[in-house]
Amino acid sequence: MLKIFCAVGSGSVPIEATLTLLGIPYEMIEAVTWEDEAARKLVEMVNPLRQVPAVVLSSGEVLTESAAILIHLADLHPQARLAPALGDPRRAQYLRWMVYVSAAIYALVWIIDEPARIVASKDQAPDVLDRLENRRAECWRMMDEQITPGRYILGDELSVLDLYVAVISRFAPGRTRFYKSAPRMAEIVRRVDADLRLKTFWSKRFPFNDGWER
Ligand SMILES: N[C@@H](CCC(=O)N[C@@H](CS)C(=O)NCC(=O)O)C(=O)O
Structure with a gap:
């Protein structure tokens, strides 16, 4: 299952919203990185920048950077029409x-x-x-x-x-x-x-x- 290092009210939220709209189940690892060194250490396991969002795809591959994660998810699920596809004028x-x-x-x-x-x-x-x-x-x-x-x-x-x-x-x-x-x-x-x-x-x-x- 896809795992997301995330935090309430953070930049992980648009990704979680996207997964919700796509109906994709995901495991959440809550890490309020801006308040807590322990949370930063937790995220560091997958993201040396110690920031959320960080996603571990079902293949085990790690993806960081909110924009990249959103673009990737939308591209993986073109049927949901959450982004203009390659070749779309937009x-x-x-x-x-x-x-x-x-x-x-x-x-x-x-x-x-x-x-x-x-x-x-x-x-x-x-x-x-x-x-x-x-x-x-x-x-x-x-x-x-x-x-x-x-x-x-x-x-x-x-x-x-x-x-x-x-x-x-x-x-x-x-x-x-x-x-x-x-x-x-x-x-x-x-x-x-x-x-x-x-x-x-x-x-x-x-x-x-x-x-x-x-
Ligand atoms: N460029 C990153 C920025 C991520 C970011 O700044 N995340 C904040 C939470 S909203 C964070 O984890 N801050 C902790 C820190 O930088 O120490 C992205 O787009 O994903």
Whole structure:
């Protein structure tokens, strides 16, 4: 069975959501890496970067990097139509935005979670966090202005890109700012949040608790 090193409210959630939609059973190894050295040690067994998500495929092969995992899963199950296939005119933009969300936006979490990783003194941290939040909001704005959405980001069908954006947009600076920076995607992520097929899943893996939009 496929195994996933994962954590509530983390970048593993869009992958878990994808597996849920695909109806693929999976084993979860919960590891809240950003809070706990023991969790990082656990993940290190499969990912030297000590980050979730990390997936161990049924063959035993390890796959890390959220965007790569999502692209791979969607490609393995074309019948579910969770991504434009090779040759589909939307494929290039799909790959573009998957990598953009990962590289330009999600990657900054490494500093946001622990600014001491790059700042020389503690009092620089609030300023750095502020700048990173501005950068993220700006990246969402630029993406929003360049997409040609339908009901979803790539058109009228839900794709793993929508699941990815719905989750990563909940990280700092939070949804309230995201809605302002990216008004067109705001409508789309709300649609993903409300997807009835994922109702129970969201409540367990990234609940909409009071004040969740920040
Ligand atoms: N580039 C990675 C980023 C993964 C990542 O930053 N994961 C966070 C949790 S959301 C983590 O495990 N952080 C712990 C750490 O970096 O020490 C991906 O896209 O999968």
